[in-house]
Amino acid sequence: SRVLVFVEHDGKNILPATLSAISAASQLSSDVTLLVASGGAGAVVDAASKVKGATRVLFANDGAFEHNVAENLANLIARVHATFGFSHILASASALGKSVLPRVAASMEVQPISEITAIKDESTFVRPIYAGNAVATVRSKDPVKVVTVRSTAFDKAVIGNDANASIEPAPTAQNEPADLGLTKWISAELSKSERPELGSARVIVSGGRALGSGENFKILEALADKLGGAVGASRAAVDAGYVSNDLQIGQTGKVVAPELYVAVGISGAIQHLAGMKDSKTIVAINKDPEAPIFQVADYGLVADLFAAIPELTKRI
């Protein structure tokens, strides 16, 4: 088998979730090609060539790829596949991977497989369904497997010191522009934070509706900063407008599995548990002793969060 991994990056670094997808690719084959598409990010190509397990790096450098427009990227991936004939096409199960890969699958009329958590053999994959309340093992009958990878389920591939993969330009289109002109990127409002990314943070302190306001999230931020962690939120807190959407953890938000997850004022709906129940240690702080979050917590503290969190921050 021969595997292609679509590399997600921020212009400087390969995103950690992609390194997990590369690990998954290495389980499938020793022939792993990485595709880096950008509007001119040489540093990423260099890093890609040093990732353990990668044998080839394809580099597509065009303004059409600068803002991750899904249509342009899917077209590029389909073209690269037409040239090389991969058995598997992988990406991380990020917002971008989920936007692009199903469209790639459409171009070859195959049924993609979303958010795998394990690989049984080259056609057989494990994935959660029903918000993680069931786990399905599925075998694909398609000639090409188009797969997104849940990053918390696979270790991150290591970036070594030396290049072990060749770097080649990706094949360019002969009869169509790289920019299909279907979607025009206008602007982005990205949250700026000095804290670690939710996907790679060792500690996450998460708040729910009980926080009562965005202002009150400051007490969680203080705790997170003391622990070197990130801040997350339940859907209820995001819907109430306390924090931005990119902090949402759960079935339809981000899936995380840090060493330590501190759930503060979160009742623990199954949709939230879906996004954090694989965390190594879970702490729940809630004044309702009946809150379902306590059933999955290693350590539950029944307390008023406005007293407990500042005290906890002081003690550690």
Place this chain on the structure above:
Amino acid sequence: MKLLVGVKRVIDYAVKIRVRPDNLGVVTENVKMSMNPFDEIAVEECVRLKEKGVAKEVVAVTIGPKPSSEILRTALAMGADRAIHVEVADGSTVEPLAVAKVLRALVAKEQPSAVLLGKQAIDDDANQTAQILAGLLRWPQAAFASKIAVAQDKASADIVREIDGGLETVSVKLPAVMSVDLRLNEPRYVTLPNLMKARKKALETVTPDSLGVDITPRLEILRVEEPAKRIGGRKVESVDDLVHKLKNEAKVI
């Protein structure tokens, strides 16, 4: 402009699902079924676009066994003008690729200016159908929309999308496929009078065969099981106790 909106009948989000004894699926008998919550948001958005005078007609579509027509009645009660039920045999699995092919066939018939779908169904959690449909049609796609503004000339729409780092705004040419995210709107409740009125609206039934679509699954489900149970439930007495256990027992701080 005409809008096509896809809706799926799923196990209600509040139901605690149970794995079937044969380990090939989950129990669906005597379980409350509802419209996929994300699809409700898609219907609501279509109805609002109609109420604002942007859209002229809203056509709701579902693909599923006979009882799926119930959620089309819900969509009609919310304000859709008519509905199409693509009926399949009870118990058949229709994967996102097959759904997208069915929708492509309906797009060819209906010629809508946009197709709106929920970003994912809460049963298979695939998050694929809109993107596959857009790919099959070679239309623009706007996945995870949290704001939709159709341009005056109806040739394009500005869409705010929820992405990993925050929000982004894109402009898509119409026709396009959009998948909707949680914060696009809050769906209205269906009232009894509207449900009564919805009974008079047209509901057409077709089959994948009559549309020329082969829905044979590409994925074989080998096994469905319960996830490993997490053993929790221990309580600590105080913040001090918690700090002590995190340091000495869990060793995470």
